Amino acid sequence: MEIRNVMEDAVKTVVEEIFATEEKERRMGYCTCDQCRLDVACYVLNRVKPEYIVSSRGLAYSEKEGLDKVQRRADVISLIQEGWAKVSHTPRDTSDHLVSKAPSSDHDGPVYNFPTVMGRVFDGRTFAPLGEGVVRILVGGAEVEMLDPNWQNPFVLAGATGGTFIFWPKPLPAKEGEGERKYTFEIKVEVPGLETLSHYIEMDLSPERTARLDFSLQRVHKIPDLYLFPAGQSEDD
Numbered sequence: 001m002e003i004r005n006v007m008e009d010a011v012k013t014v015v016e017e018i019f020a021t022e023e024k025e026r027r028m029g030y031c032t033c034d035q036c037r038l039d040v041a042c043y044v045l046n047r048v049k050p051e052y053i054v055s056s057r058g059l060a061y062s063e064k065e066g067l068d069k070v071q072r073r074a075d076v077i078s079l080i081q082e083g084w085a086k087v088s089h090t091p092r093d094t095s096d097h098l099v100s101k102a103p104s105s106d107h108d109g110p111v112y113n114f115p116t117v118m119g120r121v122f123d124g125r126t127f128a129p130l131g132e133g134v135v136r137i138l139v140g141g142a143e144v145e146m147l148d149p150n151w152q153n154p155f156v157l158a159g160a161t162g163g164t165f166i167f168w169p170k171p172l173p174a175k176e177g178e179g180e181r182k183y184t185f186e187i188k189v190e191v192p193g194l195e196t197l198s199h200y201i202e203m204d205l206s207p208e209r210t211a212r213l214d215f216s217l218q219r220v221h222k223i224p225d226l227y228l229f230p231a232g233q234s235e236d237d
């Protein structure tokens, strides 16, 4: 059984629409890079009430109930504008908001494409999102290369985005005729004063003909919320 937050899909869809319009028309003058898109989506999701459903019934439900209610859609749009005004004018130190630079692949031929990997980290004592520390994505203990320099690894947690981190691993070449491969990623969270946490995710991936370089919020692998505690304390204490 999988539990989904209907609002997540709904908000992502509206963010994609509004960013696509801005990319074409350039009316607001806001940054439309991937990092800003994610920051805006997180800003909104941290401010709307989640609506959980069991995923098997999800589709029917979300089409009927999702953002059909006009007022709710209007609220989301207004939150997007509010969040966008904030993130667009306070660029992160670590991201240079390279809008025009399209990611490139130096490889021709079949590749393993990875989804973006997204999660949130909280202080286990207060349930407050963590606003400092670093999150890394590793395979076999080594840092995974990101698709382009707009994506950080290690990811530096910043207060404004509510403990959210996100990675986009660079596609890896597959040999001709190679089949499904299992990848195990380690998400390692290090925050001063709290015990380091490692969370493992496995993905079975089949090679695809070309590298996917177009960013979409819809291809996000969401990992469960992670809680950090001071050294020596566990969730059972």
Ligand SMILES: [Zn+2]
Residues within 6 Å of the ligand: 031, 032, 033, 034, 035, 036, 037, 088, 097, 098
């Ligand atoms: Zn940006």
